[in-house]
Amino acid sequence: xxxxxxxxxxxxxxxxxxxxxxxxxxxxxxxxxxxxxxxxxxxxxxxxxxxxxxxxxxxxxxxxxxxxxxxxxxxxxxxxxxxxxxx
Ligand SMILES: [Zn+2]
Numbered sequence: 001x002x003x004x005x006x007x008x009x010x011x012x013x014x015x016x017x018x019x020x021x022x023x024x025x026x027x028x029x030x031x032x033x034x035x036x037x038x039x040x041x042x043x044x045x046x047x048x049x050x051x052x053x054x055x056x057x058x059x060x061x062x063x064x065x066x067x068x069x070x071x072x073x074x075x076x077x078x079x080x081x082x083x084x085x086x087x
Contacts, residue, residue: 008058
C-alpha cells in the first residue's frame with residue numbers, strides 16, 4: 001500500500017468503480033457495523049477494487065479526500081461522502 005502511495009490516484013466519487021466500492025462497503029458495514037476506523041474502507045479498496053480493476057490507489061490522497069467531505073470512518077464515508085451530489 002505504501003510502496004505506490006505517491007504515484008497512485010486519489011479515489012473519488014468520479015471514479016468509474018465508485019458505485020461498486022460503495023455497494024461493497026455498504027454491505028460490510030450493514031453486517032458488521034462501524035468501529036470508527038477505515039478498516040473496511042481499506043479492505044474494500046485494496047482487496048476488492050484495486051486488484052480487480054487494475055488501478056493503483058494512493059491511500060494518503062484518498063483518505064484526505066474522504067476527510068475533506070466529512071468521512072472520518074467507514075460509516076461516515078457512506079453517510080457523508082457516498083451520496084452527496086455536491087461533491
Ligand atoms: Zn463510523
